[in-house]
Amino acid sequence: MRNYCYLCSKTMTNQELWRPLTAVYDEREAQAVARMVLEVHFGLTMAEVLCGQMPDERELRQIQQRLLAGEPVQYVIGEAEFGGRRFCVAPGVLIPRPETYELCQWVRNRGERREERGEKEERILDIGTGSGCIACTLAAELPEAEVTAWDISEEALAIARENARRTQVHVLFEQVDILDPRLIAASPQNRYQVIVSNPPYICQKEQATMERHVLDHEPHLALFVPDDDPLLFYRAIAQYGSHALTPGGSLFFEINPLYATELSALLSAMSYHDIEIRNDQFGKPRMIKATR
Numbered sequence: 183m184r185n186y187c188y189l190c191s192k193t194m195t196n197q198e199l200w201r202p203l204t205a206v207y208d209e210r211e212a213q214a215v216a217r218m219v220l221e222v223h224f225g226l227t228m229a230e231v232l233c234g235q236m237p238d239e240r241e242l243r244q245i246q247q248r249l250l251a252g253e254p255v256q257y258v259i260g261e262a263e264f265g266g267r268r269f270c271v272a273p274g275v276l277i278p279r280p281e282t283y284e285l286c287q288w289v290r291n292r293g294e295r296r297e298e299r300g301e302k303e304e305r306i307l308d309i310g311t312g313s314g315c316i317a318c319t320l321a322a323e324l325p326e327a328e329v330t331a332w333d334i335s336e337e338a339l340a341i342a343r344e345n346a347r348r349t350q351v352h353v354l355f356e357q358v359d360i361l362d363p364r365l366i367a368a369s370p371q372n373r374y375q376v377i378v379s380n381p382p383y384i385c386q387k388e389q390a391t392m393e394r395h396v397l398d399h400e401p402h403l404a405l406f407v408p409d410d411d412p413l414l415f416y417r418a419i420a421q422y423g424s425h426a427l428t429p430g431g432s433l434f435f436e437i438n439p440l441y442a443t444e445l446s447a448l449l450s451a452m453s454y455h456d457i458e459i460r461n462d463q464f465g466k467p468r469m470i471k472a473t474r
Contacts, residue, residue: 332358333355372427
């Protein structure tokens, strides 16, 4: 602890990095953000900082100004940690969240059970892949699986492809709009064992309760749905899954806790069964699984 405090002190007195950040973060968060910048962006170890080695002050102050403007540190340094791996991120994609990795673990556990039974070659589709964090994680942790990932955004797909390269996995990325009505008519029969998605699920009316750094910097295309149709993407994906999933195949969704019960009812009405809702690490209903 003494070393950590000394690091903060050195950063404060020599580069004045973290102390001004308390205008945006609480003190502990400001210290953690400063440390992330030094370690991840500049590649400086704690020992090097303790010995007085600091990055270029001009670049450091530019980063500080971006942070003071509320830009998330992950966008500033261009990286985010997810499930023990580092992913490239930019304003065209959402910053991966820990609860999304919990969804990946749920899917992975299903795949591991299949492998234990000798059932391999699981085909997985990630819809709305964004940074590719779900697809790349599943490809890395279920190496026998064949993973496909869709997104409507070419910018997001470019970032996702870079993340597949970084994590050294093979994922087939395709530019597809799940809301295209022609997709249902053309959907393949029994193609996938798993469809997973963290789709847009925040209603426009919820903006007033959101943190400014999310609202001002993360892509609205990946965040919001109309107030009058909060289950828009879930319905479309479930319709596609009713044809594209194999019998016994599963849908896995990250969900808006406000609509967990409503989504469960929707999936049941569409003849999905064995529907299960799980809480995230913060105790909120955040994930749902349904079986075709």
